[in-house]
Amino acid sequence: MRMASGTRTWRAATEAALYGPNGFYRRPEGPAGHFRTSVHASPLYAGAVAGLLRRVDAALGHPAELAFTDVGAGRGELLTGVLAAVPDELAGRLRPYAVERADRPAGLDRRITWLSDIPTGVEGLLFANEWLDNVPLDLAEADAEGTAREVRVQEDGEELLGEPVRGEDAAWLARWWPLDGAPPGSRAEIGRPRDAAWARAVGSLRAGLAVAVDYAHERGSRPPFGTLAGFREGREVRPVPDGSCDITAHVALDACAGPGSSLLTQRAALRALGVDGGRPPLSLASSDPAGYVRALAAAGEAAELTAPAGLGGFGWLVQPVGDACAGLLEAGRDPAAGPSAGEG
Numbered sequence: 001m002r003m004a005s006g007t008r009t010w011r012a013a014t015e016a017a018l019y020g021p022n023g024f025y026r027r028p029e030g031p032a033g034h035f036r037t038s039v040h041a042s043p044l045y046a047g048a049v050a051g052l053l054r055r056v057d058a059a060l061g062h063p064a065e066l067a068f069t070d071v072g073a074g075r076g077e078l079l080t081g082v083l084a085a086v087p088d089e090l091a092g093r094l095r096p097y098a099v100e101r102a103d104r105p106a107g108l109d110r111r112i113t114w115l116s117d118i119p120t121g122v123e124g125l126l127f128a129n130e131w132l133d134n135v136p137l138d139l140a141e142a143d144a145e146g147t148a149r150e151v152r153v154q155e156d157g158e159e160l161l162g163e164p165v166r167g168e169d170a171a172w173l174a175r176w177w178p179l180d181g182a183p184p185g186s187r188a189e190i191g192r193p194r195d196a197a198w199a200r201a202v203g204s205l206r207a208g209l210a211v212a213v214d215y216a217h218e219r220g221s222r223p224p225f226g227t228l229a230g231f232r233e234g235r236e237v238r239p240v241p242d243g244s245c246d247i248t249a250h251v252a253l254d255a256c257a258g259p260g261s262s263l264l265t266q267r268a269a270l271r272a273l274g275v276d277g278g279r280p281p282l283s284l285a286s287s288d289p290a291g292y293v294r295a296l297a298a299a300g301e302a303a304e305l306t307a308p309a310g311l312g313g314f315g316w317l318v319q320p321v322g323d324a325c326a327g328l329l330e331a332g333r334d335p336a337a338g339p340s341a342g343e344g
Helices: 008-018 042-061 077-085 169-176 192-202 266-272 283-287 289-306
Strands: 064-070 094-099 113-115 122-129 138-142 148-153 159-164 187-190 205-214 229-232 235-237 244-247 262-265 314-323
Touching: 008 138, 008 148, 008 159, 008 244, 042 077, 042 122, 042 187, 042 205, 042 235, 064 077, 077 094, 077 262, 094 122, 138 169, 169 192, 187 266, 192 314, 205 235, 262 266, 266 289, 266 314
Parallel strands: 064 094, 064 122, 094 113, 122 205
Antiparallel strands: 138 148, 138 187, 148 159, 205 314, 229 235, 229 244, 262 314
């Protein structure tokens, strides 16, 4: 790889390519036109998030106004599903916020407030599904001497090595993704902007629960060559920062995690919310054939959402704000159902 100056960092190039005036996320078809997330895979996902929202509501004592903030809302698909799944009593107190840098889509439920930035001072549930992986970051690569250098990029996707990584970025690498002495060509994605974005999101809550769901890795198993990728029309493509494709990289969720937070797989989180993919009993086929078919279809969707090698392998970073919402994703913990044995 050649040395270069005058090109852009990956962080600057990605910001323009995704969110600039002609950026990928400004396109009318939205993210769903190019890739399928858990939200699109099954309504069971929105139902599970609605169940978590009920737990937050109960833990906070059923406040007069409960916020549900969907960060990186796409075209409002998750919010639409959650609104359809919550009971009327909660829907009447719910304040749903969609946070997205694209324009509000036509026909969206009028109850949803569409914002370009996260609302502050609210209490409730903040949910960021596949948001942090699109927060732009810089890349570093070990050169022939094992020195971590910034990776710069041209609009056509050609990469060139820049200056050695210094300052706060170098400190982040040393703590979370060390490259010093690594074999030439080893790469790291400097997650410091994501740490800051997540801390700001959590800080928007006065009380409640913040959840980030994403492709993730932890310090002991960072991928040696990074995870930067492009996606277009359902296929992985070369990441070229010209607005023609999504540009994404997996998230170091352990670096983002704040005090009191926990890291789970999506499989564990959804199972704690009642989505387990278990097949219905065969006896139901004779007593209620139509019900059996529906239950079998739901089991198939649940199995896709919780498959360890697929969507179930996503990471969930769960961070309570205040004591009331600690432990809400422990198996069987549902304050809406009243105290369990030994509580209260």
